[in-house]
Amino acid sequence: MALKRSSTAVQVKELLLERILNGTYKPGERLIELQIAEELETSQAPVREALRYLEAMRLVETEPYKGTRVRVVTERELEESSQVRSVLEQLGCELAAVKLKGNCAELRAEAEKFMHAARKKDFATYSAHDTAFHRLIMQAADNQLLFSIWESVVLESRFLRILAKIGQENLVEFGDAHMVVLEALEKGDGKTASKSMRNLICKFHGLKS
């Protein structure tokens, strides 16, 4: 067994992170250190350390002596994140084009799944596969810093809010817009892929041009 063990604090962080991401903890919800410690059968200190991680990751906010809450993401911040995402993915497409040229089978598989979900107006499935599509591109970009920033900006719960604004009736059109990106990447055309990617994010996420 050569796996590196992780500290209790890291394990608590990852559990709390999972609960925040999957909606178990709602935006605004209070996280009580001693309750979490009791539930997880540890002491307060590792829980506090876990919360420091989450705070630095901007997923929770803490006020001295008042405790920690899951951070509420405003509409403004949603818009800001779409703006940032659009340029991160522009760069991602540029960098990934060489690697993905002629190698888009996985992208196609995800696109097929989200197009299927779009036709069935199934947001959750759409979201999962759309995100997987984008993740594949960002991973192919081979820029670790870019990928970790992208991951911190692109959270599925927030994407579902964006999808709700796009609306079910526009889901097929939104999914379709990804095909331009996919075909450009298949041809290794980073310039077209990056421009199309940025356009589709700006257009469908409702950004003013």
Add this chain to the structure above:
Amino acid sequence: MALKRSSTAVQVKELLLERILNGTYKPGERLIELQIAEELETSQAPVREALRYLEAMRLVETEPYKGTRVRVVTERELEESSQVRSVLEQLGCELAAVKLKGNCAELRAEAEKFMHAARKKDFATYSAHDTAFHRLIMQAADNQLLFSIWESVVLESRFLRILAKIGQENLVEFGDAHMVVLEALEKGDGKTASKSMRNLICKFHGLKS
């Protein structure tokens, strides 16, 4: 006194952060919790919490039972950060152009200072004012998320390494390239400003096109 007090852990974090940023702690240097606790006359727990912040900010790295070191930034990561920075600032210029139209006095003041430093081949002064110039733009973009990501990517110690690679003989030319951005912003021309900004970062930070 209406100022919000901060916890000891936050204060320790900010002190350690300052020491990392100003080079007091060198890359690779070991941070010993109990020593820091003794120096700052606190107990170990707030120091550990402070280190969790710094770890999440990717400024230090920690292994269970082995301690914490200031993270060494590889050449690879430097390049990655320039790539990311180039698109963040592309977006920053686009968003800032409206606000900065006809309002570039502060930008000009900083540009004058870094040009003066470029002619004297003074890296440190160049760096400070070049960074201030960029910060003014990124603040004018009025996108908080973009700004905080930019801040986490753009660290002065790392910029000095980039300047060293640009070389003293190219400093004036590098500084001059900012003038195109400045004049475009003065005219409110976000498209030209963003394109020029991205070009100058890519060109002078040595990115393959």
Add this chain to the structure above:
DNA sequence: TTAAAATCGATTATCGATAATCGAAAATCG
């Protein structure tokens, strides 16, 4: 009766002690 002061319980924040781990040095073995 209303406003101000005091109290209280829940929670956060830190303390200092103890447990756990690691790597280097010392001891032991063949």
Add this chain to the structure above:
DNA sequence: CGATTTTCGATTATCGATAATCGATTTTAA
């Protein structure tokens, strides 16, 4: 003498206790 095992000191990690703070409730004073 080299290899292996054991010991030890420094440090990390967690524990459980105590101090500090907050907001709600109760008590007191006018």
